[in-house]
Amino acid sequence: MIAKNVGIRRARAPFVLATNIDILFSEELMTYLSSRQLQGGLMYRIDRFDVPADLPVNLPVNRLLDFCRENVIRVHTRWGSRDAKTGQYYYGSARWKLMIRDLAVLLSGKVSEKRLHTNASGDFMLLATADWLSIRGYPELQLLSMHVDGLGCQIAHFSGARERVLARPLQIYHIEHSTGSGWVPEGDGALRAMAKSAVPGLAYSKYRELAIRMRKERRPIILNEEDWGLADEQLPEMTVC
Numbered sequence: 001m002i003a004k005n006v007g008i009r010r011a012r013a014p015f016v017l018a019t020n021i022d023i024l025f026s027e028e029l030m031t032y033l034s035s036r037q038l039q040g041g042l043m044y045r046i047d048r049f050d051v052p053a054d055l056p057v058n059l060p061v062n063r064l065l066d067f068c069r070e071n072v073i074r075v076h077t078r079w080g081s082r083d084a085k086t087g088q089y090y091y092g093s094a095r096w097k098l099m100i101r102d103l104a105v106l107l108s109g110k111v112s113e114k115r116l117h118t119n120a121s122g123d124f125m126l127l128a129t130a131d132w133l134s135i136r137g138y139p140e141l142q143l144l145s146m147h148v149d150g151l152g153c154q155i156a157h158f159s160g161a162r163e164r165v166l167a168r169p170l171q172i173y174h175i176e177h178s179t180g181s182g183w184v185p186e187g188d189g190a191l192r193a194m195a196k197s198a199v200p201g202l203a204y205s206k207y208r209e210l211a212i213r214m215r216k217e218r219r220p221i222i223l224n225e226e227d228w229g230l231a232d233e234q235l236p237e238m239t240v241c
Contacts, residue, residue, distance in 0.1 A: 001137075001138040001139065001140055001141070001145060001148055001149070001152075002140050002229070002230065004018050004137070004138055005136075005137035005138055005140060005224075005228055005229035005230075006229050006230050006235065008129075008132045008133075008137045008138075008229060009133070009137065009228065009229030009230075009231060010229070010235075010237060011129050011132075012129075012239075013129065014038075014040075014128060014129055014130075015038050015126060015127070015128050015129060016126070016127060016128075016129050016132050017033075017124065017125070017126040018122070018124075018125045018126075018138070018149075019123055019124055019125075019172075020122065020123050022174060022175045022177060023048075023123050023124070023172050023173070023174055023175075024051075024064075024065065024068060024172065024173040024174075024175070025172055025173075026065060026069075026169055026170065026171045026172070026173070027061075027062065027065060028169040028170050028171075029046075029166070029169075029170040029171060029172065032166070032170055038126070038128075039128075040128035040130060040131060041128070041131065041160060041161060041162065042127075042128075042161060042162055042163075042164045043125065043126070043127055043131075043153065043156045043157065043161040043162065043163050043164065044124075044125070044126035044127070044164050044165075044166060045078075045116075045117040045121065045124060045125065045126075045153070045163060045164070045165050045166070046124045046165065046166045046170065046171060046172055047075055047076060047077045047078075047117075047165075047168075047171060047172075048075070048076040048119070048120040048123050048124070048172055048173075048174050049068070049072045049074075049075055049076075049084075049171055049172065049173050049174065050072065050073040050074045050075075050076070050084075050173075050174045050176060051067075051068045051071055051072060051073060051173045051174065051175060051176065052071055052073065052175075052176055053175055053176040053177060055067065055068070055175060065173075068173040069173075072084040072173075073176065074090070076119045076120040077092075077117075077119060078095075078115070078116075078117035078119060078165060079092050079093065079094065079095045079098050080092010080093055080098075080119065081119060081120075092119075098115070102115060111212055111215055111216055112212065112215075113154065113207075113208050113211035113212050113215060114154065114157060114158075114211065114214075114215050116150075116153050116154065116157055116163055117153070117163060117165050118149070118150030118153045118154070120174070121149040121150050121152070121153050122145060122148075122149035123172060123174060124172055125149065125152065125153065125156075127156060127161060131156065131159070131161050134159055135152070135155050135156055135159050135220060135222060136222055136223075136224035136225075136226075136228045136229075137152075137224060137228055137229055138152045139151055139152060139155070139223040139224060140223070140224050140228055141202060141223070143200055143201050143202050144200065144201035144202070145201075146201040146202060147201070147202040147203075147204055147206075147207040148202055150207060151202070151207050151210060151211070154210070154211045154214055154220075155214070155220045155221065155222065155223075156220075158214045158215070158218065158219055158220040158221075159220040
């Protein structure tokens, strides 16, 4: 997250999209991003569609994107992650079930974390640069990034950035990769084992504790100091036109 913060802090454009190198954008999404419709005060999120690692990279871009659209393995939505072919959820549930659950919690008088689209949030989180600066980027915790990007969503929300989830055909495709470097159902055990070993992660219980506290207090918890994003380092910069 520090590497992303380095770029966020030094960005000169009015908006910054935090994403990863294993993500492909649909043509419709690229058209939308270039249409100058983006607004400050919003946190843009999107569903993630996983596609096979053996992409036919020799194809033209439009046909490559057609391949992605036709070969989705699983989909990561606001309500959980599900198999694209069977519809079975790896975790989460159908939207109506979770809405009923949220309502039951509300009626009980308990406070839970704000339900935001935190699923695969490290792959696409778009804010106005001013909004990124107001929350001091992602939390710079010396931990595996599990739940850290989701915590960033919660901080942005309670700083006043309203969530806007972009709908199909505005979508991103995530290229499969080795287990342990990101969440996939087959590698869930390896990722959790890594979080318990030499590279500790942010436990979900801690994420939930901070998220609930922000909701109770109706304010963000800014975890970074003013020197976030390696502010004191003189780094080479290059302008790409």
